[in-house]
Amino acid sequence: MAKKRYIQAINDALTEEMARDPKIILFGEDVEISMFGDTLGLLERFGPGRIRNTPICEATLTGMAVGAAASGYRVVLHMMFSNFIYTGFDAIANQMAKLRLMTGGQMSMPITILAGYGGGRSSAAQHSDTPHPLLMNLGGVNVVVPASPADAKGLLKTVLRGKNPTFFLEAGGRGAETAEVPDEDYTIPLGKVSVLRPGRDVTVVAIGTMVKHALAAIPELEAKGIDPEVIDIRTLVPLDEDGIIASVQKTGRLVVVDEARDRCSAASHICAVVADKAFSALKAPPKRVTVPNVAMPYAPASEKNVLPNPAKIAAAAAALVGR
Amino acid sequence: MKTDARNFAATKEVLVPLLRQMLLVRRVEERLSADFHAGKLPGGVHLYIGQEAVAVGVCAHLRDSDTITSTHRGHGHFIAKGGSPRAMMAEIWGKRSGICRGMGGSMHVADVSKGILGANGIVAAGLAITCGAAYAVTLDRSDRVAVAFFGDGAANQGTLMETLNVATLWNLPMIFVCENNRFSEFSPTSTVTAGDIVDRARAFKIPCASVDGNDVLAVHGAAGAAIERARKGGGPSFIEAHTYRLHGHLEAEKSFLKSAYRESAEVEEWRGRDPIALFKTYLRGEGILDEREVDALEREIAAIVEDAAQFAEAGEPADPNLVFEVMFHEQRA
Numbered sequence: 001m002a003k004k005r006y007i008q009a010i011n012d013a014l015t016e017e018m019a020r021d022p023k024i025i026l027f028g029e030d031v032e033i034s035m036f037g038d039t040l041g042l043l044e045r046f047g048p049g050r051i052r053n054t055p056i057c058e059a060t061l062t063g064m065a066v067g068a069a070a071s072g073y074r075v076v077l078h079m080m081f082s083n084f085i086y087t088g089f090d091a092i093a094n095q096m097a098k099l100r101l102m103t104g105g106q107m108s109m110p111i112t113i114l115a116g117y118g119g120g121r122s123s124a125a126q127h128s129d130t131p132h133p134l135l136m137n138l139g140g141v142n143v144v145v146p147a148s149p150a151d152a153k154g155l156l157k158t159v160l161r162g163k164n165p166t167f168f169l170e171a172g173g174r175g176a177e178t179a180e181v182p183d184e185d186y187t188i189p190l191g192k193v194s195v196l197r198p199g200r201d202v203t204v205v206a207i208g209t210m211v212k213h214a215l216a217a218i219p220e221l222e223a224k225g226i227d228p229e230v231i232d233i234r235t236l237v238p239l240d241e242d243g244i245i246a247s248v249q250k251t252g253r254l255v256v257v258d259e260a261r262d263r264c265s266a267a268s269h270i271c272a273v274v275a276d277k278a279f280s281a282l283k284a285p286p287k288r289v290t291v292p293n294v295a296m297p298y299a300p301a302s303e304k305n306v307l308p309n310p311a312k313i314a315a316a317a318a319a320l321v322g323r
Numbered sequence: 324m325k326t327d328a329r330n331f332a333a334t335k336e337v338l339v340p341l342l343r344q345m346l347l348v349r350r351v352e353e354r355l356s357a358d359f360h361a362g363k364l365p366g367g368v369h370l371y372i373g374q375e376a377v378a379v380g381v382c383a384h385l386r387d388s389d390t391i392t393s394t395h396r397g398h399g400h401f402i403a404k405g406g407s408p409r410a411m412m413a414e415i416w417g418k419r420s421g422i423c424r425g426m427g428g429s430m431h432v433a434d435v436s437k438g439i440l441g442a443n444g445i446v447a448a449g450l451a452i453t454c455g456a457a458y459a460v461t462l463d464r465s466d467r468v469a470v471a472f473f474g475d476g477a478a479n480q481g482t483l484m485e486t487l488n489v490a491t492l493w494n495l496p497m498i499f500v501c502e503n504n505r506f507s508e509f510s511p512t513s514t515v516t517a518g519d520i521v522d523r524a525r526a527f528k529i530p531c532a533s534v535d536g537n538d539v540l541a542v543h544g545a546a547g548a549a550i551e552r553a554r555k556g557g558g559p560s561f562i563e564a565h566t567y568r569l570h571g572h573l574e575a576e577k578s579f580l581k582s583a584y585r586e587s588a589e590v591e592e593w594r595g596r597d598p599i600a601l602f603k604t605y606l607r608g609e610g611i612l613d614e615r616e617v618d619a620l621e622r623e624i625a626a627i628v629e630d631a632a633q634f635a636e637a638g639e640p641a642d643p644n645l646v647f648e649v650m651f652h653e654q655r656a
């Protein structure tokens with residue numbers, strides 16, 4: 001084990017998998033110099049054929065990813081900020097997500113899309129979105145939201161060996177956070193939650209950027225005599241329904257924390273699944289802690305006002321327990 | 324300096340405001356740079372320093388009722404189009420008195436009352452918006468025009484082709500102003516852009532000009548012709564202005580880039596072609612302004628900038644609950 005930065009763990013996974021598999025190529029805007037640090041050094045290591053800066057043309061880049069994948073390559077496409085996924089959305093929604101089905105399974109679509117997401121840094125409405133709900137709704141793409149360096153590396157390795165288009169969403173502003181990462185070559189399967197803190201009273205399911213806040217809410221809950229179980233969702237598609245339900249069967253209460261806007265959020269989907277499949281275990285209605293249905297404002301206090309935080313999470317969990 | 328002041332009546336009344344506006348944009352941004360590096364601003368800033376002649380040369384011909392769209396590098400366009408330095412700086416500080424009430428910040432400064440439809444965080448988004456604004460002008464049977472400022476990087480988005488097609492086909496009063504500042508973020512333009520950008524527009528057989536974007540009179544001349552033509556129903560025009568971004572892509576870039584993407588000698592060379600210094604020299608040479616008058620102008624601008632900066636700093640933070648009122652119009656979010 002060694003302590004690694006989140007962004008370094010991603011960089012390590014890319015480097016190791018590109019060394020292992022010569023069919024992996026990576027392109028996007030300014031991936032050579034690397035704005036976030038995740039693609040740093042790849043050009044020097046793998047050369048200008050496999051690593052390539054592109055013009056600004058997202059609508060074409062996503063289509064190119066489809067074409068290169070259909071021609072036998074494993075494509076890593078860096079979209080920079082998650083909002084630029086919207087700019088390239090047509091080929092994602094109409095081609096990437098659907099061609100496997102429409103061709104009767106003739107094509108595989110080994111595409112990994114990297115993008116940083118989330119607010120909290122006064123980057124304003126066009127650089128702060130958390131777009132996983134609309135990706136989840138497409139049906140044909142996986143959505144991975146690692147919160148820790150070890151998970152980022154293990155999940156990305158799985159994704160880079162997979163055959164389906166997958167959004168690997170990087171927690172914005174968290175690149176410098178460090179934690180232990182195993183030394184050996186390891187992968188983490190998609191669709192398995194990670195129980196970060198076992199507890200008996202309330203299940204707190206946190207998504208990506210929100211895991212840190214959920215963990216930070218623990219002391220306040222403990223001080224109130226509440227024993228929370230904190231779960232990192234790790235992947236939204238596929239979704240570990242069994243893992244979530246098993247926890248709710250034990251605690252009888254559920255809070256889901258999501259940086260997406262509330263309406264049709266991942267949180268609302270998870271609450272619906274639990275209401276559907278574990279209704280009798282529930283002692284209280286499932287609760288969502290999300291961003292209201294607004295765009296991210298610029299001013300710091302305005303932004304803080306709409307983002308989930310440990311206090312909001314603790315309040316929601318405590319209210320469910322009745323304290 | 325290759326200026327062509329003969330294209331228009333180069334009177335003192337026309338020329339001095341060009342210098343004044345360029346100075347205002349420059350000094351406001353120098354202050355923003357200092358405030359950013361002092362850790363006073365909540366978000367990042369993309370500065371226009373070095374490109375002032377483009378916004379100023381174009382906007383000198385515009386009225387409040389004409390519209391512009393701008394980019395992530397939008398402070399210069401905002402001020403050149405008549406936006407208030409106070410309201411812009413307060414916005415960038417995230418204050419209630421900001422032009423967008425603290426909701427938008429640097430990348431989204433907009434003043435609809437002045438025809439500034441906004442800076443924009445999505446590269447090339449302004450092109451289609453301008454095309455729509457120009458369409459509205461034709462519906463109104465007005466002589467207004469709509470100007471899109473966009474970068475060389477933005478020219479690689481497909482929407483450029485699409486808006487050129489619509490604007491040409493529908494004979495819209497739209498002026499495309501491509502500011503080729505030699506970089507698309509950290510990529511030199513030549514590494515991501517094929518051919519000459521202006522040639523893309525030439526394919527539509529509309530009037531096109533390629534000008535020295537550091538020469539405010541060259542920009543002013545080309546823009547004047549394009550805008551007059553559009554007002555008279557002559558349809559769209561395209562201007563590629565060749566210039567250089569003297570500051571970073573964004574002010575924070577040194578804190579996260581691990582390598583350099585340009586030579587400092589190149590930056591120095593372009594500093595020697597500073598559009599403001601060039602224009603000052605021209606005005607002095609032509610006997611239009613003397614040293615004393617330039618100094619007086621500098622002092623006047625310095626006072627405006629100081630006032631705007633203090634206004635911004637002293638303002639109250641944005642209302643945290645405003646988001647729920649302005650997300651929808653007359654409908655709470």
Ligand SMILES: Cc1ncc(C[n+]2csc(CCOP(=O)(O)OP(=O)(O)O)c2C)c(N)n1
Nearest residue numbers: 087396444445446474475476477506507508
């Ligand atoms: C759709 C979209 N893609 C990518 C980005 C990230 N980005 C911001 S500025 C920029 C470069 C723009 O270059 P150019 O249009 O030449 O303008 P300049 O920065 O040189 O003023 C990029 C890629 C973005 N903001 N929007």
